[in-house]
Structure formats: structure tokens, C-alpha cells
Amino acid sequence: MSSPPGAHLPEHPDFLWENPEPKASYDVVVVGGGGHGLATAYYLAKVHGITNVAVLEKGWLAGGNMARNTTIIRSNYLWDESSGIYEHSLKLWEGLEEDLGYPILFDQRGVLNLAHSLQDVRDSVRRVNANRLNGIDAEWVDPAGVKEICPIVNISPDVRYPVLGATYQPRAGIAKHDYVAWGYARAAHAMGVDLIQNCEVTGLETSGGRITAVETSRGRIAAGKVALCAAGHSSVLAKMVGLRLPLASHPLQALVSELLEPVHPTVVMSNAVHVYVSQAHKGELVMGAGIDSYNGYGQRGSFHIIEQQMAAALELFPIFARAHLLRTWAGIVDVSPDASPIVGLTPVGGLYLNCGWGTGGFKATPGVGDCFAHTIAHDKPHPFNEPFTLERFTTGALVDEHGAAAVAH
Amino acid sequence: MNFRTPTGGAIDRNTVLRFTFNGQALTGHPGDTLASALLANGVHEVGSSVKLGRPRGIVAAGSEDPTSLVQVETPFSEPMLLATTVELFDGLQARGLAGQGRLSPEPDPARYDAKHEHCDVLVVGAGPAGLVAALTAARSGARVVLVDEQNQAGGALLGVDEYLDDRPSAEWVADIVAELRTTPGVLVLERTTAFGMYQDGFVLALQKRTDHLGFAAPASVARQRVWRIRTKQTVLATGAHERPVVFADNDRPGIMLASSARTFLHRYGVLPGWRAVVFTTNDSAYCAAIDLAESGVDIPLIVDARLEAPARLATECAARGIEVRAGHVVTGTEGSARVTGVHVAGQTVPCDTLLVSGGWNPVVNLFSQARGKLRYDSELGAFVPGEELASVRVAGSATGELDLNACARQGRDAGAAAAVAAGFTPGGQVPLPVSDSRCTQRTGLVLWRVPGDEDVSFVDLQRDATVTDVLRATGAGLRSLEHIKRYTTIGTAHDQGKTSGMIAAGIVAEALGVELADQRPTTFRPPYTSVSFAALAGRNRGELHDPVRVTAIHPWHVAHGALFENVGQWKRPWYYPRDGEDLHAAVLRECRAARESVGMMDGSTLGKIDVQGGDAGKFLDMLYTNMMSTVKVGRIRYGVMCGVDGMVIDDGTVIRVGEERFLVTTTTGNAARILDWMEEWLQTEWPHLDVHCTSVTEHWATIPLVGPKSRDVLAAVAPSLDVSNEAFEFMTWQDAVVAGVPARVCRISFSGELAYEINVTAWHGLAVWEALMEAGSPYGITPYGTETMHVLRAEKGYPIIGQETDATVTPQDLGMAWAVSKKKPDFIGKRSFARVENLRTDRKQLVGLLPVDPTVLLPEGSQIVETDRLPEPPVRMLGHVTSSYPSAALGRTFALALVRSGRERIGETLYVPVEDELVPVTVTDSVLYDKEGARRDG
């Protein structure tokens, strides 16, 4: 028997990174060794020449949400502010494999966002039109078009919530998360960034309104600047300097099936029935569920969420009936009131904040890494993250992406 | 060749089952698994590996098997099942897989369900420890559930021919099961795998109820059931899995775990081959060797990695002519589709089977899922439960204890302790069985791998991950087991590393020179074994997927050809096409009827909340932006509600029923949310207020009767009601008898026309609707749906919450500053109106748009730009089209839109990109029809 398609994923390189002891002091300490932290360190070094950088990770690199997401990449967000930073990110994704010299398996197989009600249709058309005027590839497809792109979607009008159409972004897709994280880590390390694992930040030291050091489980580390990239744990870290954030950390679950012959050529998302699914490179179905309602740092959610999601998935994809759930897991997503991130300066000098990405963090990795590095290097927001200040909650200038991102990835 | 023993095994030799594998016709017996039946026919090669395409066989006898993946094709195709867990039935067709299964495009005809079960003590695993635990708990009077993944109780006893208390162990098992089954409050579930352990004693178990029946499975019985068990106490008697040792070419079919070979022999009467070499690190494999030898298998050699073989067992082997070579290891194998020889000390020993035992891994998956900490047991070479949990106990070999009598004792202790913890007093003590087993199970050597060709020394047979891969990972700088798992993919296949995970950890620790005791094992995640999507969806599919909510008048709509729109869970008539009309034609006709004569719709889905109490007015003043406490009894006021952020969340009418009583309506989609919103404020912020809210949404059927002839129709069905404009003013209500039924009639209008809203008890809804149809027939009364309702209101510039609003829109943006009280000191949302962003003059505001070409219909959702030529992206957008319709009344198309500084732009020409064109539109006031309100009074 020959081996099935997708069985051969590219091998990882023979060398990734060293595991140094932390130095006494760094120009920049990035707290959080997930995708965002690693990308930030990479762009600090590559674009801004700042290489005396440490990335501190309390567990293992990219073991948080980076290891727990469903790897969907798209930029078809409604508002100009969002589409700006996500499209910037998508453009970087398109050159990332070459940039990092790492096979990240970025696969632009397209994303369908299904509409199930007349209001879904209006909202979808609105978003498609906004996307196009923002230079983002987007189209509205009718049910027959949905079927053409993804033949296994049930477009029968007789189901409980029929598919009335979908938005389609052809340039959207998926990538392999470990490969992305390790690509950034390896490249950052090669430029001199220290990657320090099993190093939990236990305190932030300030003097005269300016950050001076981080206290860690591996000792005090002096820092000229500190950049927080801690996703679900952002609130806990910010509180160390008395900074309150408008965030709630929730469990977000996902699951994977066993390996299956290719049946699903694209990515399908349905906010209305809380399903998003793709078939990963080796053939496993990767699906995400809705956010659990309660605050939680336990990296586990409630199983009824998964059961509901399965019922919804089978309505859309009857062919999945006898696929098997192989593994479930949960991440901790930091959700902001307007479902948009907070990226920028803080009232503490030299302390920078990147959080609130909720379910959208993975796709933003290159974009926010680049913009956040710029923000840190220049002590000034990059134009793409300028709208995403903490102050917007005071002024009311929210970027409300609930319509586009409430359960979306 | 037949590998079936002449006697023995729990199979029915008198019945022959026919099946095919990879197209080859074979036979087996009831009691067989597909794996045992294949082995009985001499078939070891089941499939091939996913990456390298190397042959893969059967390594284990149960659900821990890493390799025997098959696609079962009958009676319905199902991918990625283990041959070792598929029970044989007549007519089974299966084929081996290369690591990937195939989904059938045919609809799955099977039924699935779920069931809730509550108990005091749940016992997982019906081996000796679990059986004693369950019976001990049962005798205390506790409600007990015992689940086991096999088709019969017994656990490890099923795979041996040992005696307990001087009789076959099966008899001991049968006695316990019989007592359990006859004890009230005890539920014994076979073929039921506890796959997930969650918070607060919540355990999910999958029961396979009909798969073993094959074509005889009754269609009415749910094929699989998810048991949702809520238990006070749990005893995990989940046993242990034998693990292999890694050596060069350890992946060939015919290489099998020693205890599994013993299971195939005793449970199924199947020999794995005729000539078997045994490679072990511990005593247990000797029993397999001796049993197989006694069944006629030639055992040329036992290779024992320990420096000294166990004396008594070695003697027994010698008596049977089995050579034991201690202090040796297997360094490689030969063969391709089947092992043909084993390398030991530079020699090749010919054989057709190699049995391997590298010790035992306690099954701690559920304990770990229950957040129990694990501890590395260096003697066992495995992680074992490392702490006691308040409501989860572990007994038997799942603790690392391998002696049967001790396991049973643990079971008894755990069962008693669980019963006591659940509030029961232990009853009669269950006697512990005494085993005649030859093997003391402990005292092994911990050996992860034999040095050799690392490129073909497989750690994860399913993922083709080798020692080379592990060493590459550590060499690349990886230290965490989680990283190494990802680098090598070890433990990520369908078996989730049941046999490979511990070995990988051991090899990593050796490579890094660290102690396993200091390593954190990778996380055990649910499910323990794979669960079909359909089983998890249960019966929540098709018409039961999500409730369809319907009104009392719904049957009429169906009978009269309405097409329906989903609004939340409700089915609402969208429009009523006649004679092949399309949406536009039907809606134009329906609109014309309402504007020119009379129409009516089913408005029963509107949320209705009865608000009573001395502070009801004060309360509503806080919830609505406008003043409600000043509404006079008998009158009605339209109101808008905002969230604390000042954004519109709902609107509706407020009817003052009495001095201390109001009836408020909400939009259809928000009915539950607004009642919750009210309760939240009342209960958590203002408990001092004398206000009570009660939903009456479904108590009332609501029928808006709309159009210049509505008065005549109403008069006809409500002869005692004075319907004159003077006696029944706009924005008032009256109780009346309508069509012989007590009704509340409101004079409100969502269309600008003369209109009445007739509310009757839902039981009367259909009759009153029919009476109105009859009374209206002289006027051509026309039922209309949501689309016409939307057009009529849009012509008047009335917004629909959720269509004109999107959680970023204030009442002022909607042009409803008039509905925002200046007098009230506070109401929810008021403070937010003073924020910087709310004070901007260039906010998006609701306006009308008239395409310059009156036949052009703008697509809803279109964006609006300022210039007649599009610059390069990003293009500045001024807003978007929220609603757009052809209008019978206006004789043209029109739209509503949210436009930046919209009200200042009235009269301006803007552009709407549609496909590749820019459609010029004129900005107008949002009210396009009957601006003066002349039609309201008829």
C-alpha cells in the first residue's frame, strides 16, 4: 500500500534553538513565548536591529493558544481598522515561508463564511463590499457557489438553518502552527534573541513611572523595555503594575478527528451555528467550538459546547457523521468588549501591551509581531495598531467586530 | 492455514460467521473480534503505515492497539476502527488502511442518542478490582454504575485461563456480575467506554449498542449512546496496558505484545503463529510463553533482558523445552509482511511470531483528566496516580499494583471508601479471590529501547516515528516532551500514544540525561478512545436540531402557501406568493394592499412582558431612553432601550394597562434577552424597586390589521367597539370583543397607515385571524409577511433593530433624539452619550437614499462612497445601505442607509459601488412616505 496524500509533512530542521540561561539584563524583554511574542522578537531583531532581547515563556515555547488554535488565516474583517491590520498580516503570511526559511505550510485554500439568515446575508454583503473597497479579496457566493467551492456542504433548503450564501476570501487559508512558531523562534534565535522557557514572570519592577525589570521564577531580569504578549494571562501581568484591562479570559475549545482522505478543500465558518472547520494537511478535521461563557484559566471547557457544535457541524456536513473525535483541548482567550485587540503603549513608560485578540490571535501573528515591534522600537504605535488603544474604551471609539468575529477565528 | 485451537476460548464454535477482509472471504465465530478472526486465518498484515508504507499488523488485543486500523464497510462504511475492537458479525466487510480512513458520502441511517444517569459510585472497569469495588459499593445500598469497554466483564481475566478460588475465573466474574445485576440501583454497562472525566463528577461514556449485531441491528435502537453520568464518587479500575520495547525493525506484523497473544489464545482460541520467540523485561511474558507452548506453539527462546531469569519460571520453561536466555536482548528482526526471524546475540532465530513485553503502563488517562497529579514510579517505569483526590479513587493495576489479590483488595477498599464518602454504610464484605497464577507480576527491568538502527526503531508505529526522530528532536534543542511530541508526531495518532507515550518519554529522558521523575508527562486529553461525531450529536439533528418555534396561527400560514423566514428560532411568514409570484411581485402586491385597502400579519412573535408594581414607571424610565412614567392609563408610547454603552439594543411599545401595570413589547429576536435584562437590573441592582416582570409572549396572539380599510374590518368583527378616530385615538388601547373573543386592541402603526393591533389569547388566535380574513374579504384583505412589513416601515423611515443597528448605533444616530429624554436625571446608556466619540458631528446617521435611476435596486449591505470614481484602495467609505426595496407607494426604489454626517448631506449625491459600477444616489430624509403623517388616522 502506498502512503496516503498529506502523509509527508516537511521535516523540521535539525537545529531549532538553544536553551540559554537568562542574562542579567536585556534591552527588551518580551513576556510570553507564544506566536505573538516570538514574532515580536523576530521583527525587533530583523526590522529594528534590536537583538538584545529575551522572550520569557513560563512553560514551553508556543504551548499556549499557539498550540491550541484552529490555524485559520483571513483578513476579511468589517471595519477599516481591523481589515488594515489583518490584511497587513495576510500579506506578511504570503511571504513568510521565504522570510523565515521554514516550511510553514501556509495554504491559501480560501475561507467561506456562511450566511444562514436574511440578516446574515445583509451583514455578509456589507462586509464583502467593505473588504473590496479596502483592497481585500472578497466575494459573495450563492448556495450553488458554496457547493462548488466546498462540495460537502449541505445546501439543501430543507435544513433547520439553510445556507443562504457565503462570503469567500480566496487568499485566506491555514498554516501549521508549530511550524510557524518554531520558524519565528529559530529565526529570532539566530539573530541573537534569547528564548528562555520555564521562566514565569512573577513581578514587574518600575521606577519613576518606568519599567525597569521583570522578576521571574529564574531571578530578576533588568529590562529597558517590556512587551506583554501573554494572551489569556495579560490581565494578571498588567495587574502587577496596577493596570486594569478590559479583558475577560475564557476557555475556548477545539478538537480534531483522526486522519481522513481529503473531503474538505477549503475552510468553512458559520457564526450562526457556531462551526468552523478545515481539513488539515495530513487529513484530520480541525474544528473550533464557541467560547465557554465563564472566565477560566483552566485550559478546559465544558463538554456540552462540543456536543452542540457536533450537532451543528453534522447539519452542515452530514458526511462527517462517522468521523471520530480524537482529541479535544482548550485555550485561554482574552476577550475585549469590542472583540478587537489592544495593542500599544501603557501609562507605564517602556511597558507595551498586546492583548485582547480573543479568537483572532493566530491569523494576526505576523502582522501584530511587525506592528508591535515597531511600537516598541519607536515608543509610538504603528499606524495599523494606532486605533487599538486602551483609551478607546474611554472615548467610545470602539472597533466593534462582534458581528464579524463573535465566535469566529 | 487455521490458527484456531481445537478447544477453548469464549467463542461459539458451532456457528460460523462469514466476512471479507481486503476482498478475501474468511470465516470466524461469534465471540471473535475482527482481529482474532484474522489471526485465526493466519492474517497478520492488516494495513500499512501512514508515512513509510511499511506493513502493519496487530500489536495488542484491545483498544490500546496502535496499528490494526481498518475501514469497516458494512452495514455502513466507517473509517479508522481498530480490528481489535470490532466484534465480528456475519457479513462484515472490512479493509486495511494506510493510516487514513474514508468518509462515506451516503447519509448515515443509524440512530444515536444520549442518556443522563446519576449515581453515588461510578466504577470504571470491570476487571477484578472494578468488580469487587462495584459489588462492595452496591452492597452498601449506593446507586452504582459499572462501565466497561469490553463486551463482557472480567478485564484482564478474560485473557488468562487462571483459576480464582479453585474455579475458573469466569465463574467468579459471573457470580459477581449476577449479584450486581440483581441488586436494585445498580447499572452494569458493557461495551461502554468512559472517555471523558470532567468537573464535579461528570463522566461521559460511549456505549456501542448495536455494532456487534451487524446487519441484524434493529433500526429502532440507537446504535451508540453517550451516557452523561453525574456521580458523587468514582473508582477508576482502568487496568494497565502492556508496553513494548523498541528495537530495530520492531514494526513487522507478527510482533505482538506477549499478554495480547495470551488473550488471543484464551479468549478467542487463536494462536498468533507456530513458532514464537519471546522478548521480555519482566515475568509476565513467561506465562504467555508457557500457555502458548502448552497449546502447541513452538517457543524456541525466551530472551530476558534481565541479568537473571526468574528461577521458578525458568525451571517451568526448561520442563517444556523452552530455552531462556537472560541478559540478552532482541537487536533486530527479519521479514517483510511478517516477521520471519529475530536477531539475538548476533544470531538469527527463525520464527513467525515475536512476543514482546516491556512492562506495564497503568491507565491513568481518566485520573489525569480529573486533574489528578501523576508520579513517576521508577521501578515500574511508568507514571502512576500521585495523589488522592476527594471524589476519585484508583484501584487495581491502574495504580501500578499488578498482583491480582492486591488489586482486588484495592478494589474493595476503594469501593467501600467511595460508598462511605457518598453517605452509605458498607454492607457485607466481598471476599477477595485467591489466584493460582504462576506469575508474580512485578519485578521488571525498565528498558525503553535496544540500541540498533535508529532509523527503523519505531517508537510510534502508527506515525512511523523512530528513535532517530526523537534524537533529532532533542538534538534540535527541544527539551519539553510536548515539543518532542510535536516534532516527531509521537502520540498524536488515533491511539494517542497509549503504548508509545511512556517509551518516548523514557528515550527522551535518556537522551537528555534527565530523570523521568522530573519530567512532566504530556497531557491526557479527552476522549480516551475516539468517539464518532454522530454519537456526540445524538438526536439533536434534523428537525430536532434546534426547536422550531411557531405561533398559534402558523397552520394557516402553511396552508396558504407562505414562505418562511427564520427569525431566531421562530418561523415567520416571509411573504405569501400567489400564482408563481416572486418575492418582489408578492411584496409589491402585499404593500399595495396595506397602503390602499387592508392587510394583516401575524405579529405574535413580538416579545411581550407584563410589568407590574408601584415602581414600574420608575423602572421603565431607567430602561428606556424616553419617559414612560408619564404615559397615561389607556395610552401607548414607543420607546428605545440602550445598553450601558449607549448603543440601541431594542425598541417597542409600552402600553399603560393600569396605574401600576404596563405591557411592554420587544422585538421578536430580543424577547428573552430583554426579559433577562430587566430581571438582571431588578435582582442585582434595584431589588428595592416594587416591580415584577412576567413574560406573556406566547399567551397572546397578536395581529396587526393595517390600511385605510382596517377600521371597517375591525368594525365588522367588533360591533360593540367604537372605532371612530375620536373614540379610539392613535396610540391608545381598548379592551373589546373581537370576533366574539375578549381582545386588547391597540391603535399603533408600524407602517404609517391607519392600523390596529389585535391581541387575543393564543388559543383564539387562529379563529380571530380567520374571522378577520372573512370580514376583510370585501376589501381584498391581504395577509402579508415580514418582507412587506419591512418595506412599509422603511418607507416611513422606521428602523429595524438589528438591521439598521449593529451595536454601534445610538438613538441620536437613528434620528431619534426626540425619544431621548432630556428631563430624566439618568437612564441606562445616558452617561455614554457624553463620551468624546458620541459628541462627534460626523457620526453615521440614518438617512434615505434615492437612486438617481429610480429602477435601480441597491443591494442591501452596499457601501457608500463620496466620489464618482474609485481611487486605489483603501477607499474611504461613508457608510452602508441597511435596507433597500422597490416601493409600490413611491413608484420607485429606495433605501435606508447609515451615512457619515448623513443628515448634513441631505440633498447631496453620493455613490454606491455595485459590482463594477458606481450608482449615483441622492441623500434624503429617512422618512420617504407621508411625511406629514396624514394617513395615520385613515
Place this chain on the structure above:
Amino acid sequence: MTVSPLSAWTDRLAALPVNASERPFLSQLTVRASDPAAIAAMGAALGVVFPSVPCTFTTGTGSFGEVQVLWLGPDEFLVVAAPDLQIPIEEALRGALGSARGSVVDTSAQRTTVVLEGPHVRDVLAHGCSVDLHPSAAPTGTCVQTLLARTGIILLVTGADRVTLLVRSSFAEYLAAWLSDACVEYRTQ
């Protein structure tokens, strides 16, 4: 003239192994009150003692015949009586409530009522109801508000093998369809 939510289901419900039958048009009034004297007075007016224990119901007989009072919350009750009594009962309750804080609302058509009987009742419900219905946990007299599959219900245990369900009218057909499906396995037993 009147149509109940499950009028089209009568035969299908009766054929179920749980002998289901709709009891339409019952008089139902939602009462909110917390003043013990007012609650006692309302009970006296109906000839029934309002339940004081959460998740129970009481039955009594008075001038309106047999009346059940269901505990729905710490200050919330549902009064259930024979058809066509909602207006006089509302008056009686209002009179008894007097000036005490509270409310009385006619909700007769808000829900309909389905009675299930027979040895399979608990098993069938356990397919969709997470509340422990074992007689030791839910004896006769129990009244719980909970979920049955995807609809809210009020569930009364009225006898050893007898349960009454109250369901919102718009969800009644869903309930009937769900019961029919959950009963399939029990038909042949």
C-alpha cells in the same frame, strides 16, 4: 373556536409508550409575592397551601375545584386550575394579595400541559433531562424547571410513574417531536 398548541398531535401522543396526552386550556396564573401573609391569604382564597419548599408543588381543593400551585422561584408561583377559571382566580388572587408587593398575571395560554404515564416515563425523559428523576431524588410532589433537550420545561412528578410537563406554547411541537423520537426504542418493549 379554540385551538391548543398540540391539538394536531393528540393521536400521535396517545400512541407513545409514555401515553402522552395534552391537557389544554388549563387556567394558569403567574404569581409573584414574597410577603408570607399575602401568600397565605392567596392560598386560603384558593383552598391550597402555597409551596414553601423550593422545587415542589402543592395541591388543594377549594371554590375553584382542585388547584395546583407550583414553586417557580423564591417569590414566584404558578397557579394551575381547570379551564375557564383564570378570570375569577385572578380576581381572587388580587384580592388576597391586597396592597402587598407582588403581581398576578394570567398566563394561561403561555404554556400547554402534557401528561406522561407508564413505566418508561423516567427513562424517556432521562434522554434529554439532566435532573435526577430517580424516586429518591424526585419524589411525587417534585416540581423542577429545567431543560428537556433544547426546550425549557416545568416538570411535575405527580405519581410513581406519572409526570406532567408544562412547556411554552411555541415549543410544544418541538417537545412532541422530541418525545416521539425518544420513545422509539421503547415502543417494542
Place this chain on the structure above:
Amino acid sequence: MQLIPCPWCGPREEAEFHYGGQAHVAYPQDPSALSDEEWAQYVFFRENPSGPFAERWSHSAGCRRWFNAVRDTRTHDLLAVYRTDEPMPEVIS
């Protein structure tokens, strides 16, 4: 799936409940007296601790009563449940 002890109805499945976020965040006495910053704190900012957290739940599919709970957000274990008019109890996490 958590088993949540409703103060009135006893333990019920989490699916019967609606989550309400941080408890003890009172509606300001006089919102008009607050600065934009203070108002934003009320509207958008909540505690988000890793550890014991006083939060609100409503037994929405049951008795519809709101109540408070102290729950450890690390383990999701409920440490205490109390009525809205009761002070937050001392808990040992």
C-alpha cells in the same frame, strides 16, 4: 461541565445557567458625576483574576434568580455560592 449549586434549586448542570461576570460592581450612584475614565471603568473594565473570583450567575433555565458565586478560575471549582444580598464569604482556595 460544571455542576452549579443554585441557592434555591440545588445542584444543576451548567447548561441551565447564564454567566454574568464579576459580582459586586454596583451601578454608579450618579453616572453624570463621573469622568469619562471613571464611566469607562464601570462599563468595560472588570477584574479578571487567575484564582478565586466573585462572579454572578443566573439560573436562567430554572428559577431565573441571579446569585453570586466564588469560583476558582484556575480549576473552575465553585468555592461558595451566596445570594445577591449577602456579602462575599471567606473562601479557602
